Amino acid sequence: xxxxxxxxxxxxxxxxxxxxxxxxxxxxxxxxxxxxxxxxxxxxxxxxxxxxxxxxxxxxxxxxxxxxxxxxxxxxxxxxxxxxxxxxxxxxxxxxxxxxxxxxxxxxxxxxxxxxxxxxxxxxxxxxxxxxxxxxxxxxxxxxxxxxxxxxxxxxxxxxxxxxxxxxxxxxxxxxxxxxxxxxxxxxxx
Amino acid sequence: xxxxxxxxxxxxxxxxxxxxxxxxxxxxxxxxxxxxxxxxxxxxxxxxxxxxxxxxxxxxxxxxxxxxxxxxxxxxxxxxxxxxxxxxxxxxxxxxxxxxxxxxxxxxxxxxxxxxxxxxxxxxxxxxxxxxxxxxxxxxxxxxxxxxxxxxxxxxxxxxxxxxxxxxxxxxxxxxxxxxxxxxxxxxxx
DNA sequence: GCTTGCATTTAACAAATGGTAAAAAGCGTT
DNA sequence: AACGCTTTTTACCATTTGTTAAATGCAAGC
Numbered sequence: 214x215x216x217x218x219x220x221x222x223x224x225x226x227x228x229x230x231x232x233x234x235x236x237x238x239x240x241x242x243x244x245x246x247x248x249x250x251x252x253x254x255x256x257x258x259x260x261x262x263x264x265x266x267x268x269x270x271x272x273x274x275x276x277x278x279x280x281x282x283x284x285x286x287x288x289x290x291x292x293x294x295x296x297x298x299x300x301x302x303x304x305x306x307x308x309x310x311x312x313x314x315x316x317x318x319x320x321x322x323x324x325x326x327x328x329x330x331x332x333x334x335x336x337x338x339x340x341x342x343x344x345x346x347x348x349x350x351x352x353x354x355x356x357x358x359x360x361x362x363x364x365x366x367x368x369x370x371x372x373x374x375x376x377x378x379x380x381x382x383x384x385x386x387x388x389x390x391x392x393x394x395x396x397x398x399x400x401x402x403x
Numbered sequence: 404x405x406x407x408x409x410x411x412x413x414x415x416x417x418x419x420x421x422x423x424x425x426x427x428x429x430x431x432x433x434x435x436x437x438x439x440x441x442x443x444x445x446x447x448x449x450x451x452x453x454x455x456x457x458x459x460x461x462x463x464x465x466x467x468x469x470x471x472x473x474x475x476x477x478x479x480x481x482x483x484x485x486x487x488x489x490x491x492x493x494x495x496x497x498x499x500x501x502x503x504x505x506x507x508x509x510x511x512x513x514x515x516x517x518x519x520x521x522x523x524x525x526x527x528x529x530x531x532x533x534x535x536x537x538x539x540x541x542x543x544x545x546x547x548x549x550x551x552x553x554x555x556x557x558x559x560x561x562x563x564x565x566x567x568x569x570x571x572x573x574x575x576x577x578x579x580x581x582x583x584x585x586x587x588x589x590x591x592x593x
Numbered sequence: 594g595c596t597t598g599c600a601t602t603t604a605a606c607a608a609a610t611g612g613t614a615a616a617a618a619g620c621g622t623t
Numbered sequence: 624a625a626c627g628c629t630t631t632t633t634a635c636c637a638t639t640t641g642t643t644a645a646a647t648g649c650a651a652g653c
Contacts, residue, residue: 275548276557283544296537305541339529346536347486351495353543354473358465358579360611360639367466381601389548394640396602550609550641571631584610586632 215240217265218317221289226337235330239323245310254307258297259321264288267314268378270387273306282387284349285311285375291342292316311379361390362398405430407455408507411479416527425520429513435500444497448487449511454478457504458568460577463496472577474539475501475565481532482506501569551580552588 215237222228228236245251245267252258254273262269269292271283283306286292297304298321328335352371356364365388369376376384385395405427412418418426435441435457442448444463452459459482461473473496476482487494488511518525542561546554555578559566566574575585 273544275545276553277549279548281544281548283547296534296541299534306544339533343529343533343536344486344489346533346540350536350540350543351486353540354463354471354496355465357473358469358471358576359467362639363466386548391641392601393603393642397640400602552609581611582631583612583633587610590632 214242215317218263221263222334222337225341226333232331236327236334239319239327241318241320243316243318245314245316247310247312249310250307251310251316252294252304252308254305255303256297257301258294258304258308261291261293261298261319261321261324262308263317263319264290264292265315265317267316268311268375269314269316270309270311270379270383271306272309280386281389282311282379282383285372285379285383285387287372287375291338291345293342295342295346311375311383356388361388361394362401364388365395365398366402404432405507408453411453412524412527415531416523422521422524426517426524429509429517431508431510433506433508435504435506437500437502439500440497441500441506442484442494442498444495445493446487447491448484448494448498451481451483451488451509451511451514452498453507453509454480454482455505455507457506458501458565459504459506460499460501460569460573461496462499470576471579472501472569472573475562475569475573475577477562477565481528481535483532485532485536501565501573546578551578551584552591554578555585555588556592 216233218240219228219233219236222236243262251262251269252260264286266288269286271286271292271294272280273283275281292308294304294306294308296302324338355367359367365384368384368388381395382392385392388395406423408430409418409423409426412426433452441452441459442450454476456478459476461476461482461484462470463473465471482498484494484496484498486492514528545557549557555574558574558578571585572582575582578585
């Protein structure tokens with residue numbers, strides 16, 4: 214079960230079997246259904262998820278009271294609210310399942326313990342999550358100043374698999390438009 | 404001249420005078436005028452800037468060919484294209500002076516040398532720049548799904564000093580609208 | 594088979610924003 | 624003060640997007 218995670222880390226750095234055993238002992242596993250809340254906005258984030266299957270969404274209420282999807286995360290990606298996780302402050306965003314999902318859970322305390330035992334693990338996970346941040350920023354920036362239908366087109370090209378697995382209203386909020394607008398855009402594309 | 408930088412680092416971690424001397428030896432200094440290009444989009448980013456005075460902008464052409472401002476950086480902030488700097492790939496964004504500015508320049512090779520001599524420096528600068536990434540993402544996300552005048556209002560609240568120092572067209576592109584729209588929004592706010 | 598609840602589509606109208614062009618204002622130089 | 628240059632403001636109309644409301648589709652449970 215946990216070897217998916219070890220194999221993933223192994224893509225970046227060789228993990229000796231003995232270390233793998235140490236890591237696996239600190240992991241837990243969780244299945245969630247579409248819509249399930251993994252972290253409530255405003256709570257402390259004390260977990261990092263590694264997605265084995267499915268899609269999670271990072272969400273937050275904007276000033277108008279609409280819940281927007283900031284990001285979608287899928288298989289082989291980490292999902293956490295890093296600002297809260299790292300700095301022990303309330304999370305400005307929540308985490309929810311955008312479709313049924315299977316996760317590996319890294320509890321903060323256990324992860325810190327692992328960092329003590331295997332110092333290279335800290336550098337490894339930090340560099341993976343930092344690179345993920347850079348990628349997220351780049352995608353978000355690329356939408357800047359494009360109209361909604363162009364944003365949608367680019368979303369389809371970048372994340373075709375996610376487009377098929379999450380709801381229209383999720384995608385609309387991710388693109389910063391209403392679901393009616395997105396439905397209209399879809400129609401015009403046919 | 405360089406003590407501004409050392410003092411800034413000192414806010415996060417005590418820097419012994421001997422270390423400060425080692426660091427200062429690797430720094431250089433640069434003055435730029437408004438509009439000056441510090442890094443061309445597509446080039447390798449081999450420098451990290453620390454802003455002593457002024458405002459820099461991170462820019463990139465979008466699909467329509469308009470140059471958009473992704474971020475503004477000001478005094479006591481680092482400015483670099485991290486994806487290029489870290490991974491030796493061409494920068495997807497450029498760096499320009501949004502107004503006259505004074506910078507401290509950290510050349511990549513010299514910085515890596517410092518990281519060897521003073522390992523804590525790597526962790527320190529990495530954590531500062533990572534936190535800056537988190538902050539940038541949070542601001543960008545907060546604009547999602549808000550109309551242009553609300554984005555402008557929030558920009559004014561978040562970065563009132565920058566609003567006074569950069570051009571209207573810069574702010575407009577940062578907000579993802581045309582300068583005419585921003586001018587109209589300003590008028591409606593009076 | 595028939596509700597029921599939920600997601601998606603459609604429609605009509607209002608509001609916001611873009612595109613274009615021109616005028617006005619600001620600014621440094623002479 | 625006059626000039627050239629850039630930035631900002633205005634105005635017009637076309638397009639996009641939001642708002643509201645209703646219709647449709649679809650799956651779960653009765």
